[in-house]
Amino acid sequence: MKQFQYIRSVSQKAAISAITQEPKAKFVAGGTNLLDLMKRHVMTPERLVDINKLPLRDIKEENKGLHIGALALNSTVAEHATIVKKFPLLAEALNAGASAQLRNMATVGGNLMQRTRCPYFYDTTTPCNKREPGTGCSALNGFNRMHAIFGATPHCIAVNPSDMNVALIALDASVQVSGPKGDRIIKMQDFHRLPGDQPEKDTILDKNELITAVTIPASTLTHNHYLKVRDRNSYAFALVSVAAGLNLDGKTIKVARLAMGGVAHKPWRLTAAEQSLQGKQVSIEAFQQAADIAMQGAKGYGHNDFKLKLAPNTIVEALKIASRI
Amino acid sequence: MEKENATPNPRRDFLKKSSLITAVALTPTAAIKAADNQLDERIAQAIENVPCSIEINGTKHTMKIDPRITLLDLLRERLHLTGTKKGCDYGQCGACTVHVDGQRVNSCLTLAVMNDGKKVTTIEGLANGSELHPMQAAFIKHDGFQCGYCTPGQIMSAVACIREGHADNEGEIREFMSGNICRCGAYPNIVAAIQEVKKGGKNI
Ligand SMILES: Cc1cc2nc3c(=O)[nH]c(=O)nc-3n(C[C@H](O)[C@H](O)[C@H](O)COP(=O)(O)OP(=O)(O)OC[C@H]3O[C@@H](n4cnc5c(N)ncnc54)[C@H](O)[C@@H]3O)c2cc1C
Numbered sequence: 001m002k003q004f005q006y007i008r009s010v011s012q013k014a015a016i017s018a019i020t021q022e023p024k025a026k027f028v029a030g031g032t033n034l035l036d037l038m039k040r041h042v043m044t045p046e047r048l049v050d051i052n053k054l055p056l057r058d059i060k061e062e063n064k065g066l067h068i069g070a071l072a073l074n075s076t077v078a079e080h081a082t083i084v085k086k087f088p089l090l091a092e093a094l095n096a097g098a099s100a101q102l103r104n105m106a107t108v109g110g111n112l113m114q115r116t117r118c119p120y121f122y123d124t125t126t127p128c129n130k131r132e133p134g135t136g137c138s139a140l141n142g143f144n145r146m147h148a149i150f151g152a153t154p155h156c157i158a159v160n161p162s163d164m165n166v167a168l169i170a171l172d173a174s175v176q177v178s179g180p181k182g183d184r185i186i187k188m189q190d191f192h193r194l195p196g197d198q199p200e201k202d203t204i205l206d207k208n209e210l211i212t213a214v215t216i217p218a219s220t221l222t223h224n225h226y227l228k229v230r231d232r233n234s235y236a237f238a239l240v241s242v243a244a245g246l247n248l249d250g251k252t253i254k255v256a257r258l259a260m261g262g263v264a265h266k267p268w269r270l271t272a273a274e275q276s277l278q279g280k281q282v283s284i285e286a287f288q289q290a291a292d293i294a295m296q297g298a299k300g301y302g303h304n305d306f307k308l309k310l311a312p313n314t315i316v317e318a319l320k321i322a323s324r325i
Numbered sequence: 326m327e328k329e330n331a332t333p334n335p336r337r338d339f340l341k342k343s344s345l346i347t348a349v350a351l352t353p354t355a356a357i358k359a360a361d362n363q364l365d366e367r368i369a370q371a372i373e374n375v376p377c378s379i380e381i382n383g384t385k386h387t388m389k390i391d392p393r394i395t396l397l398d399l400l401r402e403r404l405h406l407t408g409t410k411k412g413c414d415y416g417q418c419g420a421c422t423v424h425v426d427g428q429r430v431n432s433c434l435t436l437a438v439m440n441d442g443k444k445v446t447t448i449e450g451l452a453n454g455s456e457l458h459p460m461q462a463a464f465i466k467h468d469g470f471q472c473g474y475c476t477p478g479q480i481m482s483a484v485a486c487i488r489e490g491h492a493d494n495e496g497e498i499r500e501f502m503s504g505n506i507c508r509c510g511a512y513p514n515i516v517a518a519i520q521e522v523k524k525g526g527k528n529i
């Protein structure tokens with residue numbers, strides 16, 4: 001690891017000023033992504049601002065919905081009684097990620113900000129626009145089995161690896177942040193970005209902004225399922241994952257929420273497919289039709305062509321399991 | 326001296342920046358002096374060390390350490406508690422599993438200084454004197470290992486798995502033990518050992 005300066009911050013204000021003073025500073029929460037990348041010299045911050053002593057761990061129900069502090073652990077959120085009962089998509093998605101040990105370290109804020117697992121991003125001997133802007137994208141014509149089928153550009157075809165993000169976008173969550181210029185709330189839909197010609201930017205968060213919480217509006221979804229397809233049954237990143245939530249009145253779909261992971265540079269909400277389901281009776285045909293709509297505009301890059309078939313099948317399967325037909 | 330001054334010195338820049346903030350316990354003037362005098366790495370390093378106090382297996386350790394040292398390296402290299410193993414050093418194998426404030430974590434992906442004020446239990450702290458912990462005894466009884474390299478991590482993880490309430494059946498045990506890889510493939514015997522301890526119903 002390259003040398004850095006370590007600051008243990010005791011207040012939100014001190015943390016934000018410590019990050020603002022140093023251009024190459026980073027917050028550290030669980031450390032499970034940042035330290036991994038620092039050991040490999042993929043990220044080389046000169047200052048680490050440890051935020052673990054800040055009081056941002058609370059999970060509470062509010063009349064508008066749910067508030068989850070940025071430092072709440074992935075395991076705590078996944079086991080939280082209210083979340084298991086009222087937001088099962090989030091609990092299921094978190095439990096599908098990483099391992100029990102990592103979930104005991106990983107925080108909600110860190111999970112939101114985790115970087116791609118593109119092997120070239122990790123390999124400092126290869127070109128990568130995300131790691132070193134302007135050097136090129138090794139995955140475009142390289143080994144791209146894990147890569148995007150939606151919203152990619154020749155600058156970068158990487159995917160966002162998080163399971164939690166897929167559930168959060170399906171649940172219409174928002175991210176609360178605080179920075180030197182004040183506080184703001186960012187909709188999950190807008191938080192992560194597509195690569196465009198600036199793949200070095202994963203999100204619209206400013207370098208000096210601290211995530212303080214995630215909020216989720218009260219959910220009306222009666223039938224939920226998070227389905228993650230991966231190379232082994234556990235402890236592996238998604239090839240494709242689907243968060244499916246339905247509000248069913250008998251067999252009629254009143255509300256549908258669908259999002260996919262492992263397919264784009266950001267968690268991928270399937271709005272058109274959701275609309276196609278609204279008002280319909282639950283049936284394989286309706287699910288198949290929604291999946292076809294969801295796949296419009298998808299593009300494979302060679303090794304990941306299998307996702308063009310796996311993704312719609314996963315959508316149908318997730319909806320089947322959620323609606324129990 | 327002339328020659329050295331001609332090339333930019335990152336350490337010196339770094340130390341100068343360090344001195345601008347006060348949150349780390351270092352003496353700014355000493356740090357600047359060290360940088361200006363081009364003192365050797367070791368001395369400069371000592372100045373940048375961060376104070377930190379961690380209770381490990383019941384003993385409190387108060388020290389000043391390089392912030393780059395992971396909890397795993399602190400245990401193995403500094404405190405010579407080599408029971409905890411380094412398999413991958415990247416969070417992928419579970420060999421380094423220890424308990425921090427009662428929760429199982431990968432000690433390779435946390436900095437020692439981030440564990441200030443915490444209580445750490447390693448495999449060395451599990452037995453009660455010469456009496457093996459029930460999980461250790463069960464691993465021996467069920468042949469829950471071959472080469473033994475993953476075993477300390479498996480045992481620490483297994484104890485936590487039961488304490489968390491994630492050992493109700495084989496499927497759940499396999500899922501919640503998936504963060505511990507066994508290159509020798511002792512999985513069936515590991516599951517059997519955990520099931521026996523769980524069925525024994527002891528408060529472990
Ligand atoms: C072997 C392995 C397997 C994994 N498998 C999965 C998986 O299957 N699914 C999955 O979803 N994830 C998986 N992960 C990733 C894991 O979920 C992330 O590493 C974790 O969520 C990051 O959280 P953290 O608190 O440790 O973040 P850190 O490593 O501390 O930080 C990550 C980034 O977030 C920034 N950050 C942290 N907190 C804040 C804040 N409050 N405000 C602003 N910025 C902040 C940091 O500056 C840093 O850039 C895996 C990780 C490993 C090592």
Ligand code: SF4
Pocket residue numbers: 116118119120121127128129130131136137138139140155156157158199
């Ligand atoms: S896909 Fe993105 S992260 Fe991967 S090599 Fe290309 S630019 Fe880098």
Ligand code: FES
Pocket residue numbers: 410411412413414415416417418419420421422431432433434
């Ligand atoms: S050494 Fe820590 S997980 Fe492998």
Ligand code: FES
Pocket residue numbers: 469470471472473474475476506507508509510511
């Ligand atoms: S016993 Fe050899 S790795 Fe598990």
